[in-house]
Every structure is written in C-alpha cells, then in structure tokens.
Amino acid sequence: MLKLESVWKYARNHTGPAVLRDCSYHFVAGRIYAVLGPSGVGKTTLLKTLNHLLPLDRGRILFGDEDIALMPPQQVRRQVSMQFQTPAFLADTVEEELRSAARFCGRDHINPSEFLELVRLNSDFLPLMAKTLSIGEQQRVCLARTLVTLPRVLLLDEPTAALDDSTAEFVIETIRSISRAAGLLTILVTHRKDHAAELGDVVVQLDGGQLMDQDS
Amino acid sequence: MKSYILGYDDVALSLLLMAIAILLSRLRSLKLERNLAIGTVRSFAQLTLIGFALKFLFAHQSLLTFGAIATIMLLVASYEGVRRQTVRLPGFFFIILISLSAALILSLAVVVALIISPDPWYNLVVSIPLSGMVLGNGLNVISLAANRLMGEMKLRSAEIEVALSLGAPPAAALQPAIKESLTAALIPAINALMTVGLVQLPGVMTGQILAGQPPVEAVKFQIVIMMMWVTTGVICGVAATAMMRYLLINKRWQVRWELLEPTSSA
Ligand SMILES: Nc1ncnc2c1ncn2[C@@H]1O[C@H](COP(=O)(O)OP(=O)(O)OP(=O)(O)O)[C@@H](O)[C@H]1O
Ligand SMILES: [Mg+2]
Numbered sequence: 189m190l191k192l193e194s195v196w197k198y199a200r201n202h203t204g205p206a207v208l209r210d211c212s213y214h215f216v217a218g219r220i221y222a223v224l225g226p227s228g229v230g231k232t233t234l235l236k237t238l239n240h241l242l243p244l245d246r247g248r249i250l251f252g253d254e255d256i257a258l259m260p261p262q263q264v265r266r267q268v269s270m271q272f273q274t275p276a277f278l279a280d281t282v283e284e285e286l287r288s289a290a291r292f293c294g295r296d297h298i299n300p301s302e303f304l305e306l307v308r309l310n311s312d313f314l315p316l317m318a319k320t321l322s323i324g325e326q327q328r329v330c331l332a333r334t335l336v337t338l339p340r341v342l343l344l345d346e347p348t349a350a351l352d353d354s355t356a357e358f359v360i361e362t363i364r365s366i367s368r369a370a371g372l373l374t375i376l377v378t379h380r381k382d383h384a385a386e387l388g389d390v391v392v393q394l395d396g397g398q399l400m401d402q403d404s
Numbered sequence: 405m406k407s408y409i410l411g412y413d414d415v416a417l418s419l420l421l422m423a424i425a426i427l428l429s430r431l432r433s434l435k436l437e438r439n440l441a442i443g444t445v446r447s448f449a450q451l452t453l454i455g456f457a458l459k460f461l462f463a464h465q466s467l468l469t470f471g472a473i474a475t476i477m478l479l480v481a482s483y484e485g486v487r488r489q490t491v492r493l494p495g496f497f498f499i500i501l502i503s504l505s506a507a508l509i510l511s512l513a514v515v516v517a518l519i520i521s522p523d524p525w526y527n528l529v530v531s532i533p534l535s536g537m538v539l540g541n542g543l544n545v546i547s548l549a550a551n552r553l554m555g556e557m558k559l560r561s562a563e564i565e566v567a568l569s570l571g572a573p574p575a576a577a578l579q580p581a582i583k584e585s586l587t588a589a590l591i592p593a594i595n596a597l598m599t600v601g602l603v604q605l606p607g608v609m610t611g612q613i614l615a616g617q618p619p620v621e622a623v624k625f626q627i628v629i630m631m632m633w634v635t636t637g638v639i640c641g642v643a644a645t646a647m648m649r650y651l652l653i654n655k656r657w658q659v660r661w662e663l664l665e666p667t668s669s670a
Contacts, residue, residue, distance in 0.1 A: 240658070261657035
C-alpha cells in the first residue's frame with residue numbers, strides 16, 4: 189500500500205549523513221508496523237516523508253501504485269494521516285480542534301464525540317481546553333484528530349513515549365482496536381522494544397538509512 | 405497668516421541641539437557620538453541635495469521625469485527592503501517591488517488624481533512627496549511583517565505542520581502566523597490613527613502650518629494623508645505576506661524550512 193523505492197533523504201540542512209539512504213521498503217495494507225531506532229536516526233523524518241510533508245532528495249514513494257509526489261497534496265494528506273511526537277493544537281477547545289481538522293480536510297459535518305469515542309474519551313471532554321489536558325489525554329485527542337480525515341494509513345510518532353506504563357498499555361490497546369476495526373495500515377515509531385513487539389505485526393529497524401525487518 | 409523663512413544661519417543653529425545630544429551620549433558613555441555625527445552630516449547633505457534636485461525637477465515637469473523618478477524610488481526602496489531582512493529569501497526583491505507598486509498606483513490614482521487633482525496630474529510638487537511617503541511607510545510595514553512572519557513560522561512550526569498534515573491548504577495553515585505578523589506590523593499605524601492630533605501634530609500638518617497655511621486647511625490635507633498612509637500600509641503588508649506564502653510553502657504544500665535558516669543565505 190505504501191512503498192518506498194530507493195529513497196534518499198538528507199536531514200533538513202543537507203549537512204551530515206543521509207537519514208534515508210537508498211531505502212526501499214513495502215508497507216502492506218492492514219498491518220501494524222513498529223519502527224524502532226535510536227534517537228536522531230531519522231524516524232520522525234521517515235514519517236514526515238510518508239506524509240509528504242518533506243520532499244525526497246531522490247527516489248519515490250508509492251501510495252497504491254501512484255507516486256505521492258504526483259497526487260494532489262490534499263489527497264495524500266487525507267489518506268495518510270499523521271500524529272506528531274509532541275501534541276500541538278490548532279484551536280482552543282477539543283471540539284473546535286476536531287472541527288478545524290474536519291474543515292481542513294474538506295469534511296463539513298462531523299460528529300466530534302464519535303471520534304472521541306474511538307480513542308475512549310467521553311463527550312465531557314468536548315468543551316475542555318486541549319492544552320490543559322494531561323499529556324496522555326492530549327495524545328488521544330491528537331489521535332482522534334488524525335482519524336477525522338478518515339485515513340487509510342495512520343502514522344504515529346512515539347504515541348506512547350510520554351506515558352506511564354498503564355496509560356501506554358491503554359493507548360496501545362486503543363490503537364490496535366482502531367487499526368484492526370478500520371483495516372488501517374499503521375506505522376508507528378517507538379523507542380520501546382516491548383511496545384514494538386506488543387503492538388507491531390512487523391517490527392522494523394531503521395538503521396544506517398535502511399529499513400529492515402527484525403526477526404521476532 | 406505669516407510664513408516663516410529660514411536662512412542657512414538659522415539652520416546651522418539647529419546644530420546646537422545636536423551638540424546637546426552628543427554631549428549627553430558622551431557623559432553617559434553611550435558611544436552614540438560617532439553615529440550621531442555621521443547621521444547629522446548625512447541628513448544635512450542628503451536633504452540639501454534633495455532640495456536642489458526637487459527645485460530643478462519642479463522647474464522641468466514632464467510625465468517622463470515623473471516615471472523615471474518613481475521607478476528609481478521603487479527600486480531603491482525594494483533594495484533597501486531586501487537589505488533589512490535578517491534572512492535572505494530568493495525573489496523577495498520582487499515581492500517588495502510588486503507590493504509597493506500596487507500601493508503607489510492606488511494612491512496616485514485616488515489621492516493625487518482624484519482628490520488633490522493638480523495640473524498636470526503628475527505634477528511633481530504633489531506626486532513626489534506623496535510617493536515618498538507611501539513607499540517609506542509601505543517599506544516599513546513590509547519589513548516588519550516579513551521578519552515577523554518568518555519568526556512566527558519558526559515559533560509555530562508544530563502547528564503549521566499539523567495543519568498541513570491534515571490537508572490544510574497553505575493559506576489556511578499560515579493564517580495564524582500571517583495574522584500575527586500583520587497585526588504587529590500595522591499596530592503603529594493604527595495607533596497613530598487613534599491618537600493623531602491629541603499628542604502630536606503629524607509632520608505634514610506641522611509643516612503646512614509653519615509655512616503659513618490656515619490650520620483648518622492643513623487638517624484637511626492631514627486627514628487625506630492619514631487615510632492614504634494607513635491604507636497603503638495595509639495593502640503592502642497583505643500583498644507581501646500573501647506572496648511570501650508561495651515562496652515559503654511550495655506547490656506540494658511543503659514548508660521550505662531551509663529558507664527560514666539564516667545559514668541558507670548563500
Ligand atoms: N530542522 C532540522 N534541521 C537540521 N537537522 C535536522 C532537523 N530536523 C531533524 N534534523 C536531523 O535529522 C536527523 C533525524 O532527525 P529525526 O527527528 O527524524 O530523528 P528521530 O529518529 O525521530 O529522533 P527521536 O527519536 O529523538 O525523535 C537528526 O540527526 C536531526 O538532527
Ligand atoms: Mg522523532
């Protein structure tokens with residue numbers, strides 16, 4: 189479903205080593221991939237290139253059999269939805285946050301509580317200020333926000349990093365059930381080997397600019 | 405009403421004021437003496453030159469002269485605008501040039517041709533001082549707004565990426581940053597609208613009154629000038645930031661972060 193073909197990507201300022209070097213990999217639809225790798229190796233950069241937020245230096249990324257660099261940008265971003273490493277919000281309240289996400293991806297009428305339910309937050313959260321929530325709750329609001337675009341691919345950057353074990357457990361369970369229910373291709377980045385093994389159908393190592401399956 | 409005429413000896417006496425400023429700088433070790441002195445010499449030289457140049461030009465009115473002068477002013481202003489940027493943006497010169505040209509054409513059409521309607525319409529006595537005012541103010545607004553916009557984009561990079569990742573078009577993703585930068589750039593002009601006449605009499609009016617115009621007449625001019633001044637500022641700011649959007653976010657809806665790094669000036 190998402191396929192990297194000989195992708196080269198340098199860090200933003202073009203100094204230092206390539207973050208992806210001649211990297212080819214096939215992410216198959218409906219599976220959950222856990223990408224492991226040390227800090228600074230380029231995991232966030234990988235997800236951003238898959239979301240078409242960063243241009244490639246060489247190579248191409250196919251969505252289905254279409255080059256994402258040739259698709260209308262909005263279409264790529266709607267089908268491939270990304271949750272960032274640190275929560276950031278566009279609006280004040282949780283409800284406005286979900287509605288602005290809907291507006292951005294061109295959907296007019298959404299029921300915000302439906303998306304909160306998916307991440308197991310009840311509708312009491314709708315009028316609350318997103319920035320005042322706990323980090324775990326913020327991350328779940330961000331997860332709900334990525335679902336508003338009705339994506340087919342979910343990119344999650346360290347969704348469990350800032351959480352204690354029991355909350356992480358809970359988030360992992362949520363992600364798994366959402367991905368399974370909608371048959372999403374899910375690619376998540378983590379530095380926790382145990383979370384990777386628990387959540388991923390496939391555990392992938394990003395190292396030396398290459399993606400490699402890890403034997404389990 | 406009497407109009408006051410100064411001799412060069414009178415003008416020279418104003419150096420006494422500058423001497424006080426330089427003395428103060430000396431006493432307080434501000435190290436501003438050098439720049440104050442250079443600035444004094446430059447302002448004397450530049451203004452005297454301009455005075456003679458204007459005298460000459462006013463005596464040789466023609467549409468061609470006006471066109472040539474307006475073009476030179478536009479180019480110099482745009483160059484100055486590029487120089488003031490902390491971060492070099494490719495094509496920024498043309499962004500300034502286009503924004504300033506739009507503001508200039510509009511103010512020439514409305515204020516000069518329609519309101520003041522001198523004869524001929526391009527009469528340099530009217531058009532040159534007004535053009536200078538429009539370009540100077542427009543340039544200030546553009547410089548402030550552009551620097552602020554790039555600062556805001558760095559500050560809000562996370563929010564901008566979130567918006568784009570959700571499928572937001574560049575205009576929507578940059579809207580908060582653009583709003584912030586335009587607010588900051590236009591606040592001085594808007595504040596001036598609020599307090600004009602209460603605290604200080606603006607330059608145009610002061611000049612006219614000193615030159616012997618009745619105050620009520622001078623006020624009419626000042627009102628027209630204020631409207632022109634604020635509106636052309638808004639036009640320049642809006643036009644420049646709108647065009648910067650296409651520079652800072654590419655056709656693939658990707659922010660060109662490298663342009664915001666000071667190191668990319670090469
Ligand atoms: N804006 C930038 N300017 C310069 N270099 C950058 C920039 N962003 C990332 N990099 C570099 O690119 C490399 C990969 O960064 P990236 O954020 O993708 O790493 P990561 O694997 O996600 O790390 P972490 O686990 O700490 O989040 C790093 O060496 C980083 O320093
Ligand atoms: Mg990262």
